[in-house]
Amino acid sequence: xxxxxxxxxxxKSFRVAKRRPGLLGGxxxxxxxxxxxxxxxxxxxxxxxxxxxxxxxxxNGAGKSTTIKMLTGILVPSGGYVRxxxxxxxxxxxxxxxxxxxxxxxxxxxxxxxxLKDSLHLLRHLYRVPEERYTANLKHLSEMLELDEFxxxxxxxxxxxxxMRGDLAAALLHDPELLYLDEPTIGLDVVAKARIRExxxxxxxxRGTTILLTTHDMDDVELLCPRMLIIDHGRKLYDGSVTAxxxxxxxxxxxxxxxxxxxxxQSALQEExxxxxxxxxxxxxxxxxxxxxxxxxxxxxxxxxxxxxxLHDVTFQEPEIEDVIRRIYEEGLLLKEGxxxxxx
Amino acid sequence: MRMFLYDxxxxxxxxxxxxxxxxQYKFNLFLDIVTYFGVTALEIISLLxxxxxxxxxxxxxxxxxxxxGSIMSISFGLAELVGAxxxxxxxxxxxxxxxxxxxxxxxxxxxxxxxxxRLRRLGRITQGGAGIxxxxxxxxxxxxxxxxxxxxxxxxxxGTVIFVxxxxxxxxxxxxxxxxxxxxxxxxxxxxxxxxxxxxIYNLVLQRIFLFVFPVAFGTFVPACYILGRxxxxxxxxxxxxxxxxxxxxxxxIASQIWRLGMRRYQSTGS
Numbered sequence: 285x286x287x288x289x290x291x292x293x294x295x296k297s298f299r300v301a302k303r304r305p306g307l308l309g310g311x312x313x314x315x316x317x318x319x320x321x322x323x324x325x326x327x328x329x330x331x332x333x334x335x336x337x338x339x340x341x342x343x344n345g346a347g348k349s350t351t352i353k354m355l356t357g358i359l360v361p362s363g364g365y366v367r368x369x370x371x372x373x374x375x376x377x378x379x380x381x382x383x384x385x386x387x388x389x390x391x392x393x394x395x396x397x398x399x400l401k402d403s404l405h406l407l408r409h410l411y412r413v414p415e416e417r418y419t420a421n422l423k424h425l426s427e428m429l430e431l432d433e434f435x436x437x438x439x440x441x442x443x444x445x446x447x448m449r450g451d452l453a454a455a456l457l458h459d460p461e462l463l464y465l466d467e468p469t470i471g472l473d474v475v476a477k478a479r480i481r482e483x484x485x486x487x488x489x490x491r492g493t494t495i496l497l498t499t500h501d502m503d504d505v506e507l508l509c510p511r512m513l514i515i516d517h518g519r520k521l522y523d524g525s526v527t528a529x530x531x532x533x534x535x536x537x538x539x540x541x542x543x544x545x546x547x548x549x550q551s552a553l554q555e556e557x558x559x560x561x562x563x564x565x566x567x568x569x570x571x572x573x574x575x576x577x578x579x580x581x582x583x584x585x586x587x588x589x590x591x592x593x594x595l596h597d598v599t600f601q602e603p604e605i606e607d608v609i610r611r612i613y614e615e616g617l618l619l620k621e622g623x624x625x626x627x628x
Numbered sequence: 629m630r631m632f633l634y635d636x637x638x639x640x641x642x643x644x645x646x647x648x649x650x651x652q653y654k655f656n657l658f659l660d661i662v663t664y665f666g667v668t669a670l671e672i673i674s675l676l677x678x679x680x681x682x683x684x685x686x687x688x689x690x691x692x693x694x695x696x697g698s699i700m701s702i703s704f705g706l707a708e709l710v711g712a713x714x715x716x717x718x719x720x721x722x723x724x725x726x727x728x729x730x731x732x733x734x735x736x737x738x739x740x741x742x743x744x745x746r747l748r749r750l751g752r753i754t755q756g757g758a759g760i761x762x763x764x765x766x767x768x769x770x771x772x773x774x775x776x777x778x779x780x781x782x783x784x785x786x787g788t789v790i791f792v793x794x795x796x797x798x799x800x801x802x803x804x805x806x807x808x809x810x811x812x813x814x815x816x817x818x819x820x821x822x823x824x825x826x827x828x829i830y831n832l833v834l835q836r837i838f839l840f841v842f843p844v845a846f847g848t849f850v851p852a853c854y855i856l857g858r859x860x861x862x863x864x865x866x867x868x869x870x871x872x873x874x875x876x877x878x879x880x881x882i883a884s885q886i887w888r889l890g891m892r893r894y895q896s897t898g899s
Contacts, residue, residue: 298897299897353727356730356731357730358727358730358731358895359895359896360895360896374895377730378733378734378735379733381730381731381732381733382733384731386728386731388724388728391723391724391725391728393728395645395649397649397652398645398648398649402645402648406641406642406645409637409638409641410638410641410732410733410734411732411733412634412733438652
């Protein structure tokens with residue numbers, strides 16, 4: 285497989301002038317600015333293969349946008365090596381632009397007062413898409429995204445979900461090899477989210493488009509991206525699958541069992557439970573048991589329970605990945621491990 | 629060169645979209661143009677009221693000042709019409725639209741200037757045209773030649789280029805600091821206001837500034853003097869009126885270099 289994004293030891297620091305309060309302070313700030321350096325991105329290493337679907341995750345201000353800006357050539361890195369689609373992003377920005385598509389969930393690139401169709405038509409010229417390819421792509425995209433129902437409507441009258449579909453079509457008209465998505469599902473309802481995800485998966489599968497997306501929605505990551513990068517304080521904290529991180533930090537899983545009859549002796553059960561398993565609650569025939577990832581396999585726990593009580597129904601609850609990520613941000617789980625960045 | 633031609637074609641695509649968008653609200657647009665015509669006509673009328681108590685302004689008669697003011701109105705109106713996108717640049721940066729432009733395979737300047745084309749500025753241009761008719765009515769003895777018409781046209785176009793370049797310089801300051809509108813307004817509206825009067829009423833420093841630093845006078849005062857057969861300050865021969873396009877291009881070139889410098893700064897600071 286060929287590498288499409290390669291970033292080695294990429295750094296970005298900004299010099300920020302502190303403003304002193306008041307009119308005199310403002311004047312002093314101009315003459316003798318008090319400057320401090322902010323390190324937005326520190327020695328970041330990213331390598332993405334063609335055709336991958338990767339999520340870039342991190343709290344606000346973690347350095348995600350700065351990273352994307354450096355990968356697209358908008359920002360000059362303070363140090364390090366960057367190649368995207370074999371090009372130097374800053375020096376060859378205009379050339380690179382023809383190879384990438386970008387969608388910002390928060391703001392549209394469509395012309396507000398004009399029908400969607402007109403925006404797409406103009407973008408064809410901005411990206412120099414040959415007529416035939418444009419027609420074919422537009423036909424294909426409007427089938428997949430069902431654009432026909434609103435393609436003649438001015439963009440300002442579209443719903444957020446429709447606008448997002450329009451923006452996705454706009455970003456893909458020129459057949460980019462690489463698609464950056466910044467919070468593509470933000471503010472959308474469940475149906476619209478599912479539709480966008482389905483579309484992205486199919487673009488990735490059928491066209492082989494590499495997709496790098498930033499998101500705060502862990503469902504996006506779980507349902508779309510086999511690989512996830514966690515960035516915080518401008519550093520890469522994790523590079524691997526969602527499953528792996530759940531296994532490492534997920535803590536307890538929960539077994540919900542419904543017995544044939546109500547549980548008679550709660551304390552007897554509690555005493556008997558295998559090591560690493562604890563009873564969370566019992567209500568009539570319904571039990572909730574939590575057990576550690578490594579304490580015993582789920583099927584053994586079910587067998588153990590089944591040998592003692594007639595079971596009516598069993599379900600498992602996986603640890604919420606949102607919870608895990610929150611703990612990573614707040615408690616610095618990965619930071620404590622020092623150089624514990626695991627390659628997948 | 630091919631790149632430039634392509635960008636030029638795209639510019640026309642971009643503004644034709646703008647025109648179509650504004651055309652959607654035809655009645656609104658019409659009202660805007662009429663209102664703008666009225667407001668700018670009042671500006672000229674108040675300028676001319678001066679001549680009721682005083683017959684001349686340092687030897688300039690009412691028709692002559694009306695001609696000068698109308699040339700100014702047309703070239704400034706054209707600059708406002710074409711350069712509206714540049715005028716909005718600060719907002720564009722703040723809203724992140726400029727980043728979006730950097731993600732497209734076309735020059736950033738083409739996209740910035742193509743992002744707006746404010747048709748309602750036609751009001752000022754129409755007013756300038758009407759002003760010239762009024763001026764000619766005041767100046768029945770003015771002898772017109774083909775050369776004078778040529779000087780008038782290149783003067784207006786050069787003035788437009790110079791004003792657009794000043795707008796661009798103002799926009800470029802956004803790369804360094806965000807609050808810049810006042811400085812640009814001083815240069816654009818200030819220059820327009822001042823140069824609606826004959827340049828020679830100001831002190832020599834200001835005359836030099838408007839001739840050689842921000843050469844707005846080359847688009848208005850210098851061609852007006854040529855047409856009216858008036859002497860130029862600093863003993864310049866009247867024929868320098870033909871240099872207006874050269875001066876405008878040099879000024880625009882300097883502005884575009886400073887813009888490039890600003891772009892480089894933007895890419896290293898991202899703000």
